[in-house]
Amino acid sequence: MVRFTVLASGSKGNCTVVTGGRTRILVDAGLSCREIFRRMKLADEEPGTLDAIVVTHEHQDHVSGLAVTARKLGIPVYFTEGTHRAWMRWLTPRRQMTCVQWLERCREEAARLAEDDADEVAGEPDEGDGLAETGGAAELQARTVEAEPAGPAKEPTWLPAVEYFQAGQAFQIGDIAVSPFTIPHDAADPVGFVLQAEGVRMGVATDLGYVPPNVKAQLKGLDLLLLESNHDLEMLRDGPYPWSVKQRVLSRVGHLSNDAASEFLKKEYDGQAAYVILAHLSESNNLPELARMAAERALEGRASLLANQLLLAEQHQPLSPVYF
Ligand SMILES: [Zn+2]
Ligand SMILES: [Zn+2]
Numbered sequence: 108m109v110r111f112t113v114l115a116s117g118s119k120g121n122c123t124v125v126t127g128g129r130t131r132i133l134v135d136a137g138l139s140c141r142e143i144f145r146r147m148k149l150a151d152e153e154p155g156t157l158d159a160i161v162v163t164h165e166h167q168d169h170v171s172g173l174a175v176t177a178r179k180l181g182i183p184v185y186f187t188e189g190t191h192r193a194w195m196r197w198l199t200p201r202r203q204m205t206c207v208q209w210l211e212r213c214r215e216e217a218a219r220l221a222e223d224d225a226d227e228v229a230g231e232p233d234e235g236d237g238l239a240e241t242g243g244a245a246e247l248q249a250r251t252v253e254a255e256p257a258g259p260a261k262e263p264t265w266l267p268a269v270e271y272f273q274a275g276q277a278f279q280i281g282d283i284a285v286s287p288f289t290i291p292h293d294a295a296d297p298v299g300f301v302l303q304a305e306g307v308r309m310g311v312a313t314d315l316g317y318v319p320p321n322v323k324a325q326l327k328g329l330d331l332l333l334l335e336s337n338h339d340l341e342m343l344r345d346g347p348y349p350w351s352v353k354q355r356v357l358s359r360v361g362h363l364s365n366d367a368a369s370e371f372l373k374k375e376y377d378g379q380a381a382y383v384i385l386a387h388l389s390e391s392n393n394l395p396e397l398a399r400m401a402a403e404r405a406l407e408g409r410a411s412l413l414a415n416q417l418l419l420a421e422q423h424q425p426l427s428p429v430y431f
């Protein structure tokens with residue numbers, strides 16, 4: 108059985124559970140661990156059966172619960188090396204650490220945990236919900252100060268295991284094949300994914316400023332497409348964000364607008380997916396009806412696409428699981 112469950116999507120947190128065969132992975136962990144577990148149970152998913160976490164990029168709305176979740180479950184995290192380094196810098200902003208030093212530190216920590224009862228890690232306080240990624244430098248500063256390590260036992264970057272992947276090179280996690288591809292976004296080394304299990308292909312493409320040719324090429328022959336539809340252009344222009352943030356969202360490394368998403372659906376999308384899920388909708392600069400209308404308009408001129416089911420991922424509650 109293949110199952111795709113969006114637990115949360117938007118600038119306050121992104122997290123999706125993908126099950127294929129006997130393997131279950133999280134794509135991003137942008138909610139607190141407690142909230143991830145709570146939503147998994149709501150969606151009838153068992154947190155204890157997760158095998159790994161794969162990360163698209165280091166923005167807070169994709170990683171805020173990453174370390175705690177990986178530690179509680181003792182599961183590996185799959186990053187690109189650039190994303191892993193950026194994530195470590197985010198958590199330890201005042202410390203310079205090479206990857207070799209980091210690995211050494213992890214070894215020390217693993218040895219220490221093996222000696223102890225290991226319960227103190229499981230008992231660590233949970234992290235709060237992520238701030239909006241456009242929340243501004245002041246909020247980021249507040250988080251990073253809070254994340255300063257109190258000692259080796261509280262090493263914030265410690266993970267049970269880390270696996271590196273590269274965009275363009277597919278890899279396997281149990282029964283799920285993962286193909287990462289580069290996306291244009293203002294992060295260190297951001298990626299989207301095509302996940303394949305039991306012959307079912309699922310594309311994850313959020314946090315991208317536009318749809319470049321390599322992404323268009325990846326999003327073909329899918330059974331499910333999770334596509335960003337971040338903002339309505341007029342709402343963003345007239346909305347509450349400062350000018351600099353508006354520029355960032357609108358830029359080629361920002362976020363995909365409703366118009367850009369529907370342009371892709373109209374002109375490039377091959378219409379093969381049974382499900383199209385609009386995702387990463389802005390709560391300040393978009394309305395679900397606007398995103399839906401734009402996508403429906405793009406699809407309606409193409410009779411062959413009427414079989415596509417259009418869903419909207421939500422920020423505050425999980426979407427009903429999609430089964431194949
Ligand atoms: Zn992002
Ligand atoms: Zn994001």
